Amino acid sequence: xxxxxxxxxxxxxxxxxxxxxxxxxxxxxxxxxxxxxxxxxxxxxxxxxxxxxxxxxxxxxxxxxxxxxxxxxxxxxxxxxxxxxxxxxxxxxxxxxxxxxxxxxxxxxxxxxxxxxxxxxxxxxxxxxxxxxxxxxxxxxxxxxxxxxxxxxxxxxxxxxxxxxxxxxxxxxxxxxxxxxxxxxxxxxxxxxxxxxxxxxxxxxxxxxxxxxxxxxxxxxxxxxxxxxxxxxxxxxxxxxxxxxxxxxxxxxxxxxxxxxxxxxxxxxxxxxxxxxxxxxxxxxxxxxxxxxxxxxxxxxxxxxxxxx
Amino acid sequence: xxxxxxxxxxxxxxxxxxxxxxxxxxxxxxxxxxxxxxxxxxxxxxxxxxxxxxxxxxxxxxxxxxxxxxxxxxxxxxxxxxxxxxxxxxxxxxxxxxxxxxxxxxxxxxxxxxxxxxxxxxxxxxxxxxxxxxxxxxxxxxxxxxxxxxxxxxxxxxxxxxxxxxxxxxxxxxxxxxxxxxxxxxxxxxxxxxxxxxxxxxxxxxxxxxxxxxxxxxxxxxxxxxxxxxxxxxxxxxxxxxxxxxxxxxxxxxxxxxxxxxxxxxxxxxxxxxxxxxxxxxxxxxxxxxxxxxxxxxxxxxxxxxxxxxxxxxxxxxxxxxx
Numbered sequence: 001x002x003x004x005x006x007x008x009x010x011x012x013x014x015x016x017x018x019x020x021x022x023x024x025x026x027x028x029x030x031x032x033x034x035x036x037x038x039x040x041x042x043x044x045x046x047x048x049x050x051x052x053x054x055x056x057x058x059x060x061x062x063x064x065x066x067x068x069x070x071x072x073x074x075x076x077x078x079x080x081x082x083x084x085x086x087x088x089x090x091x092x093x094x095x096x097x098x099x100x101x102x103x104x105x106x107x108x109x110x111x112x113x114x115x116x117x118x119x120x121x122x123x124x125x126x127x128x129x130x131x132x133x134x135x136x137x138x139x140x141x142x143x144x145x146x147x148x149x150x151x152x153x154x155x156x157x158x159x160x161x162x163x164x165x166x167x168x169x170x171x172x173x174x175x176x177x178x179x180x181x182x183x184x185x186x187x188x189x190x191x192x193x194x195x196x197x198x199x200x201x202x203x204x205x206x207x208x209x210x211x212x213x214x215x216x217x218x219x220x221x222x223x224x225x226x227x228x229x230x231x232x233x234x235x236x237x238x239x240x241x242x243x244x245x246x247x248x249x250x251x252x253x254x255x256x257x258x259x260x261x262x263x264x265x266x267x268x269x270x271x272x273x274x275x276x277x278x279x280x281x282x283x284x285x286x287x288x289x290x291x292x293x294x295x296x297x298x299x300x301x302x303x304x305x306x307x308x309x
Numbered sequence: 310x311x312x313x314x315x316x317x318x319x320x321x322x323x324x325x326x327x328x329x330x331x332x333x334x335x336x337x338x339x340x341x342x343x344x345x346x347x348x349x350x351x352x353x354x355x356x357x358x359x360x361x362x363x364x365x366x367x368x369x370x371x372x373x374x375x376x377x378x379x380x381x382x383x384x385x386x387x388x389x390x391x392x393x394x395x396x397x398x399x400x401x402x403x404x405x406x407x408x409x410x411x412x413x414x415x416x417x418x419x420x421x422x423x424x425x426x427x428x429x430x431x432x433x434x435x436x437x438x439x440x441x442x443x444x445x446x447x448x449x450x451x452x453x454x455x456x457x458x459x460x461x462x463x464x465x466x467x468x469x470x471x472x473x474x475x476x477x478x479x480x481x482x483x484x485x486x487x488x489x490x491x492x493x494x495x496x497x498x499x500x501x502x503x504x505x506x507x508x509x510x511x512x513x514x515x516x517x518x519x520x521x522x523x524x525x526x527x528x529x530x531x532x533x534x535x536x537x538x539x540x541x542x543x544x545x546x547x548x549x550x551x552x553x554x555x556x557x558x559x560x561x562x563x564x565x566x567x568x569x570x571x572x573x574x575x576x577x578x579x580x581x582x583x584x585x586x587x588x589x590x591x592x593x594x595x596x597x598x599x600x601x602x603x604x605x606x607x608x609x610x611x612x613x614x615x616x617x618x619x620x621x622x623x624x625x626x627x628x629x630x631x632x
Binding site: 245293 | 321336339452453454456461468573574593600604607611
């Protein structure tokens with residue numbers, strides 16, 4: 001009945017390493033140590049900074065378009081459609097004469113905004129469900145985890161399609177649609193952590209001095225699952241940008257004329273023969289952003305959860 | 310023990326299938342409003358015609374009645390008829406399924422066959438240029454949007470090649486519309502979508518094989534094998550790889566559900582007449598019965614894939630016991 005992998009090896013190792021740590025340098029909090037490890041990872045930090053820059057550009061989009069590109073994202077100019085990259089349109093124009101760079105910058109608002117909102121929603125819902133299921137156990141756990149199983153068993157893309165038809169997505173509903181599947185994985189993860197943290201002595205000690213359920217969950221369990229959450233969040237952003245872009249591309253996400261990186265590619269196939277830049281630029285933008293998110297996510301994982309490396 | 314485990318899993322699966330189909334139906338029902346599938350096929354319908362149409366399709370009853378009727382019929386092997394064209398849903402599924410399986414099975418096979426050697430090379434030459442190169446490729450594989458990769462391949466191998474007068478690959482469909490259908494023709498259509506699909510698997514599995522291999526090679530029994538003088542090749546492939554591949558099987562098993570739904574985006578980009586595109590198109594037209602049929606089918610595959618992965622895992626690794 002026992003699963004392999006529950007060997008006592010980790011229990012033996014732990015005291016030794018804390019002893020060594022205490023002997024060689026002053027004690028550091030887990031968070032300090034993780035931050036130091038993250039900062040030491042140059043590539044990871046570079047990727048993180050790139051994300052921050054992209055985010056800043058997206059937030060300051062009106063400034064950039066006013067002083068750099070000099071075009072409005074929705075202004076049509078039917079006299080200058082399909083302009084190749086160069087002057088005055090740095091990255092060319094699309095079939096309606098809209099400036100590609102301007103639309104990319106504004107698209108970043110949508111794509112990054114949806115991604116971060118989705119991660120936030122998934123984490124909030126998933127953590128709540130995972131904490132409750134793991135803490136209360138028994139039938140609460142059974143019911144909640146069956147729900148999670150169900151959600152994760154629907155082929156996600158099917159669910160996205162059905163819900164997109166239902167909600168006619170704007171950025172906020174689109175984030176809710178993607179998060180409606182994303183929370184399931186988080187819930188499983190958090191529940192697993194809670195199950196193991198729950199066994200530790202400090203929980204019993206806290207309970208024995210009269211702490212209530214809510215206090216135990218919020219003040220004692222939650223901080224212990226935070227590292228897992230941070231890792232899940234930083235690894236999730238890239239995947240969500242990809243999902244969002246795919247939905248936009250299929251015409252199920254952000255609807256034109258609002259620009260998003262995905263829906264800028266919807267019609268690209270029709271212009272293969274004369275305007276390839278319309279295919280290149282949005283794709284490259286998605287690729288670089290997701291790449292940076294993934295690299296940063298990996299760095300965060302290595303820093304916050306050295307066991308997983 | 311195994312039987313008890315299977316029975317419990319089976320019971321849980323029934324709950325999941327009921328949940329998934331119910332959610333699907335509720336979503337569609339909430340979405341549709343007063344729309345009747347097929348209504349826009351004939352502009353001359355009078356109100357009482359529309360009422361009759363609704364009654365015929367069973368849409369005048371509450372959705373839970375529709376659901377129970379549907380479930381009852383499915384239990385008797387009847388998936389009903391499409392609300393758009395009236396042909397049996399099962400014939401639609403059977404019509405599209407071989408195409409989808411051809412595409413996804415090829416992609417998974419390509420992924421497995423390429424990722425295992427690449428992962429092993431990465432692990433054996435850890436830190437070398439080859440290893441770094443493979444890492445870069447797989448990191449890129451995670452970050453590239455599938456539909457965009459598809460567009461790029463079409464751009465190069467169909468459009469640019471044709472413009473230069475080189476032999477080019479067809480950009481859409483599973484066979485040529487005229488006189489196609491022989492093996493060579495199918496392969497030509499298959500190669501691009503399958504490559505796009507397998508690229509992601511390749512990234513995922515080669516990473517996984519590499520780390521799994523590294524872990525196994527640091528185990529005591531490998532040291533023992535080396536210590537007793539066994540040849541390196543035998544150590545790596547007989548003792549190392551065999552153990553390293555066990556967790557990979559779970560991972561591949563988890564992709565089995567993707568056999569039906571995983572290729573949806575690729576099917577749309579390449580105009581592949583598969584089951585994912587069928588669902589995509591029919592969902593947009595509120596073809597209840599077809600969408601329900603496909604969802605039911607896909608969910609069964611998800612469950613079967615997970616179960617198969619778990620069972621295979623235990624069969625291949627006697628250390629695992631069912632709890």
